[in-house]
Amino acid sequence: MSGSYDVVIIGGGISGMMAAVALAEKGRKVAVISKGDPVCCFSTGCIDVLADGDDPLNGLGSLPDNHPYHLVGEDAVAKALELFRDIMSEEGMPYVGDVHVNRRVLTSLGRSKVTCLVPETMEFADFDPDEYIHVISFYKMKDFYPQYITSRYTNADYSIFDPGVITTAGIAEKFENRPFLEKFIFWLRDLDIPEGRIAVPAVLGRSLAGDVYHQVSAGCGRKIFEIPTMPPSMPGLRLFGGLKKALLRKGVNLYWGRGIYSVEKLGNRIEAVTLASAGRTTRVEGKAFILATGSFVSGGLQAFMDTVTETVFDLPTYLPGSRGTWFNDDFFAPGHEIEKAGIRVDSSFRPVETEIDNLHVCGSILAFSEVMKHRCGNGMAIATGVAAAQACGGLV
Amino acid sequence: MIKTDVIIIGGGSTGCGVARDLALRGIPHCLIEKGDFAAGATGACHGLLHSGARYVVNDSEAAAECISENMIMRKIGVKCVEQTGGLFVRLPGDSKRFRDMFLKSCEQTGISAEVLSPSRALDLVHNLNPSLEEAIKVPDCSIDPFRLCMLNITSSQKRGGQILTHNRVIDIIKEHGRCVGVKVQEESTSEFKEIRGKIIINAAGAWGDNIASLAGSTVPMTLSKGSLIVTNHRLTNMVINRLRPSSDGDIIVPNEAVCLAGTTSITVTDPDENEVDPAEVDIIATQAQQLLPEFGTTRLIRTYAGVRPLLKADGGDDRKISRSFKIIDHKNGMFSIMGGKLTTYRLMAEKISDRVMEALGLKTRCRTAELPLEGQEELSGYPLSKRLKTMENIVCECELVTTDAVERVAGKIGTRRIGDIQHRTRLGMGPCQGGFCTYRALGIMQETGKMTPEESRRILREFLQRRFKGIKPALWGDQLREEQLIESIYLGILGMEQEQ
Ligand SMILES: Cc1cc2nc3c(=O)[nH]c(=O)nc-3n(C[C@H](O)[C@H](O)[C@H](O)COP(=O)(O)OP(=O)(O)OC[C@H]3O[C@@H](n4cnc5c(N)ncnc54)[C@H](O)[C@@H]3O)c2cc1C
Ligand SMILES: Cc1cc2nc3c(=O)[nH]c(=O)nc-3n(C[C@H](O)[C@H](O)[C@H](O)COP(=O)(O)OP(=O)(O)OC[C@H]3O[C@@H](n4cnc5c(N)ncnc54)[C@H](O)[C@@H]3O)c2cc1C
Numbered sequence: 001m002s003g004s005y006d007v008v009i010i011g012g013g014i015s016g017m018m019a020a021v022a023l024a025e026k027g028r029k030v031a032v033i034s035k036g037d038p039v040c041c042f043s044t045g046c047i048d049v050l051a052d053g054d055d056p057l058n059g060l061g062s063l064p065d066n067h068p069y070h071l072v073g074e075d076a077v078a079k080a081l082e083l084f085r086d087i088m089s090e091e092g093m094p095y096v097g098d099v100h101v102n103r104r105v106l107t108s109l110g111r112s113k114v115t116c117l118v119p120e121t122m123e124f125a126d127f128d129p130d131e132y133i134h135v136i137s138f139y140k141m142k143d144f145y146p147q148y149i150t151s152r153y154t155n156a157d158y159s160i161f162d163p164g165v166i167t168t169a170g171i172a173e174k175f176e177n178r179p180f181l182e183k184f185i186f187w188l189r190d191l192d193i194p195e196g197r198i199a200v201p202a203v204l205g206r207s208l209a210g211d212v213y214h215q216v217s218a219g220c221g222r223k224i225f226e227i228p229t230m231p232p233s234m235p236g237l238r239l240f241g242g243l244k245k246a247l248l249r250k251g252v253n254l255y256w257g258r259g260i261y262s263v264e265k266l267g268n269r270i271e272a273v274t275l276a277s278a279g280r281t282t283r284v285e286g287k288a289f290i291l292a293t294g295s296f297v298s299g300g301l302q303a304f305m306d307t308v309t310e311t312v313f314d315l316p317t318y319l320p321g322s323r324g325t326w327f328n329d330d331f332f333a334p335g336h337e338i339e340k341a342g343i344r345v346d347s348s349f350r351p352v353e354t355e356i357d358n359l360h361v362c363g364s365i366l367a368f369s370e371v372m373k374h375r376c377g378n379g380m381a382i383a384t385g386v387a388a389a390q391a392c393g394g395l396v
Numbered sequence: 397m398i399k400t401d402v403i404i405i406g407g408g409s410t411g412c413g414v415a416r417d418l419a420l421r422g423i424p425h426c427l428i429e430k431g432d433f434a435a436g437a438t439g440a441c442h443g444l445l446h447s448g449a450r451y452v453v454n455d456s457e458a459a460a461e462c463i464s465e466n467m468i469m470r471k472i473g474v475k476c477v478e479q480t481g482g483l484f485v486r487l488p489g490d491s492k493r494f495r496d497m498f499l500k501s502c503e504q505t506g507i508s509a510e511v512l513s514p515s516r517a518l519d520l521v522h523n524l525n526p527s528l529e530e531a532i533k534v535p536d537c538s539i540d541p542f543r544l545c546m547l548n549i550t551s552s553q554k555r556g557g558q559i560l561t562h563n564r565v566i567d568i569i570k571e572h573g574r575c576v577g578v579k580v581q582e583e584s585t586s587e588f589k590e591i592r593g594k595i596i597i598n599a600a601g602a603w604g605d606n607i608a609s610l611a612g613s614t615v616p617m618t619l620s621k622g623s624l625i626v627t628n629h630r631l632t633n634m635v636i637n638r639l640r641p642s643s644d645g646d647i648i649v650p651n652e653a654v655c656l657a658g659t660t661s662i663t664v665t666d667p668d669e670n671e672v673d674p675a676e677v678d679i680i681a682t683q684a685q686q687l688l689p690e691f692g693t694t695r696l697i698r699t700y701a702g703v704r705p706l707l708k709a710d711g712g713d714d715r716k717i718s719r720s721f722k723i724i725d726h727k728n729g730m731f732s733i734m735g736g737k738l739t740t741y742r743l744m745a746e747k748i749s750d751r752v753m754e755a756l757g758l759k760t761r762c763r764t765a766e767l768p769l770e771g772q773e774e775l776s777g778y779p780l781s782k783r784l785k786t787m788e789n790i791v792c793e794c795e796l797v798t799t800d801a802v803e804r805v806a807g808k809i810g811t812r813r814i815g816d817i818q819h820r821t822r823l824g825m826g827p828c829q830g831g832f833c834t835y836r837a838l839g840i841m842q843e844t845g846k847m848t849p850e851e852s853r854r855i856l857r858e859f860l861q862r863r864f865k866g867i868k869p870a871l872w873g874d875q876l877r878e879e880q881l882i883e884s885i886y887l888g889i890l891g892m893e894q895e896q
Pocket of ligand 1 (some may be wrong): 011015016033034035036037038040042044045047048049258259260294297328364365371376377379381673881888890
């Protein structure tokens with residue numbers, strides 16, 4: 001259905017959705033257009049702010065001058081993260097953590113990932129290596145091998161439960177089934193696990209994690225936490241689901257599963273976009289637009305043999321050099337040059353070197369964000385999303 | 397110490413072919429390969445069972461060998477040869493004179509060549525460059541080099557042939573000026589072994605001169621590196637060639653779920669030189685796009701390079717060197733077999749085995765052209781879709797490899813090497829190039845106790861590093877996108893960068 005809005009957000013990732021929430025809370029009429037589901041669905045569900053140092057918020061000052069965090073400012077980053085936590089709590093998925101403290105979560109390979117805010121199911125994932133850890137695994141589960149964890153800790157063991165299915169999503173679905181959950185809790189209690197913590201791959205429900213988690217921990221009387229898995233990642237999907245529900249509750253209009261077909265411009269302004277769909281066309285009109293289409297993974301940016309382009313408005317795109325320099329030889333080196341590619345913006349998140357006045361850009365499509373290098377993915381997306389919303393909120 | 401009659405050095409198509417040939421003639425033998433089967437040029441090749449048409453104008457001897465072997469392989473290797481047929485496509489500007497010579501030479505050599513109008517060619521391969529002038533249909537096929545080696549080895553093992561993979565020949569033992577054995581070293585344990593035999597066959601491909609020099613001889617070779625690109629899906633069901641004198645990037649071969657485009661030809665001095673230069677990728681991609689315009693927007697999932705063991709030529713273009721082969725009798729108990737093609741591996745094996753029989757004073761004749769390759773009953777045939785029905789517990793979604801298949805192979809050959817699993821199951825050969833399934837396969841292997849969790853994590857790290865090396869030269873478009881996803885998974889979710 002065609003429509004007319006105060007702000008039209010293109011891209012339904014964590015960045016675009018946070019921008020939508022911020023604007024809707026200010027009473028703006030908002031639409032979000034998204035071609036597909038975003039990258040946060042693949043993520044651990046944890047909010048990385050900045051991995052370097054113990055205090056991520058304080059660390060922002062030491063980032064390179066052109067990093068998008070500087071356009072937001074420390075206080076506004078903290079406020080944006082606070083808004084995020086409020087929203088997720090309202091949706092029954094509280095996050096724990098402190099924006100001034102980095103914490104660790106255990107990975108499926110038995111390593112630890114540095115992050116900042118975590119879903120409550122990972123509250124106890126930062127543990128003392130001397131403490132006893134009991135890993136629960138599932139029979140023939142494809143993406144989880146408990147030995148990877150127990151082999152790294154002297155004080156650890158594992159047990160295997162047979163859920164009858166082998167995929168992460170399949171097991172998570174079973175946990176939303178009452179009799180299954182009870183059977184599992186019964187089995188867990190029967191194991192007589194020594195004093196310590198219990199770690200489970202993140203399969204405690206697809207969307208109802210809170211309920212399942214609390215019942216399991218009450219049932220076994222131990223501190224229990226989830227370990228993020230490879231995609232499909234349940235905590236990532238829960239994060240996405242929570243935000244989407246919040247948008248709907250706040251009256252944001254969603255145009256999901258469709259990309260942009262054409263753009264209407266008048267002078268220095270974007271008037272409307274038309275959506276790609278079979279048959280009739282949908283025209284979405286806005287006073288202001290926010291571009292939050294993400295980086296390469298989501299298709300906001302596209303690389304060709306020797307160039308990188310922005311896919312909706314064909315905005316000028318920063319490119320770090322010729323193709324030979326895009327990647328290091330070492331796969332594991334933190335941050336390849338290509339991560340710098342993206343859209344450069346001014347202090348109100350408007351793309352530079354364009355004539356357009358009513359367009360703002362946020363999230364991982366921003367130039368110099370270097371998400372993997374600084375480990376700031378979801379945090380930077382939230383902060384710039386809310387900041388871009390504020391920048392255009394004043395205009396409409 | 398192992399005692400045998402014939403020692404074969406090299407487990408590429410040539411060495412594996414010799415092992416089968418000798419086995420069928422009842423000759424005890426031992427094959428030594430420093431890596432897995434097909435670790436050299438064989439595994440890095442284009443997978444084209446030549447009709448001979450590619451060489452017909454300038455190298456009629458090689459072309460004649462190709463067409464007769466092509467006809468034999470179709471019969472004996474139904475499960476590793478796919479009878480795709482091939483087209484030679486002439487684009488605007490390509491020489492008409494060359495085309496006339498091509499047709500005439502095909503006729504003289506006995507390669508069937510049917511001239512197709514553009515519309516008939518487009519009926520066969522709908523995504524060909526529509527501005528083509530014409531196409532010529534020839535009996536090219538696609539062949540799976542890994543399977544080919546495994547099947548040849550099956551015949552050898554059935555008859556008591558000894559096969560030592562992951563063992564490197566480090567010395568040749570000579571007594572009174574004659575080669576009487578070799579000294580080998582096992583890859584992971586570094587243990588030494590001695591193998592004694594009456595005759596040594598040097599089938600070490602591009603490494604042939606290194607082996608010959610251990611016995612104080614030389615083999616005159618030119619090493620020519622060629623690079624290839626793998627696409628994420630099967631763009632064409634026929635082999636597509638450019639109708640012009642051999643040049644860079646003028647062949648596209650379908651191979652199960654993917655296509656291979658190539659190749660280049662660069663003289664190198666080191667047989668281990670297998671770096672792909674991004675400039676080579678650009679050339680191949682640009683040329684392939686001229687044949688199949690869709691290539692320009694197709695996801696390229698990997699690049700790789702191999703070194704062709706060509707007979708020595710006096711300067712000039714490597715492409716002009718004959719693709720025929722040669723047997724060298726070093727007159728000290730060692731024979732070298734050099735040059736040739738994957739396509740002609742059986743013929744090469746036959747000729748060298750004849751020489752061995754002569755040297756041993758025996759007369760049993762060669763039977764490799766009459767008997768089907770053994771072990772094919774156990775293999776699923778093409779196409780992939782047929783395999784779908786019987787499968788559950790899939791570890792590798794791209795190539796539909798099951799948990800059970802990984803457990804079976806790991807158990808049967810007792811391997812600790814992920815490459816061995818990949819070659820035997822096609823795990824990780826599809827669009828994701830092992831990005832997801834290698835983690836799983838290694839998880840399963842350490843669970844069965846074949847390796848420790850520490851080893852398995854180390855192998856995963858090495859694998860990802862190697863995989864990246866193959867992908868890096870062609871990283872743009874959708875593949876760059878996939879690569880960023882894989883990077884975020886291993887670094888962002890699993891914390892793999894902390895692994896040393
Ligand atoms: C595997 C993985 C794991 C990660 N783990 C973590 C983690 O644990 N913690 C963390 O903080 N960060 C993590 N990150 C990074 C983080 O998730 C991302 O940086 C962040 O989610 C990006 O959000 P975004 O809103 O900028 O863009 P995206 O999430 O990429 O969203 C862009 C949206 O735009 C849509 N879109 C694109 N083009 C169009 C178009 N033309 N028209 C309409 N819509 C369009 C897409 O469909 C998509 O929904 C991870 C990333 C990956 C890939
Ligand atoms: C890019 C490229 C594309 C090609 N495309 C085609 C094609 O489409 N069709 C075709 O018919 N031909 C093709 N060829 C040619 C074909 O691949 C080779 O001619 C053929 O595979 C050679 O087989 P081989 O067994 O002689 O050598 P190799 O396969 O190289 O085998 C030699 C083996 O010896 C081993 N070895 C070396 N040193 C030692 C040692 N010290 N101890 C133990 N083992 C050792 C190596 O590990 C190796 O496995 C191509 C070649 C290249 C490079």
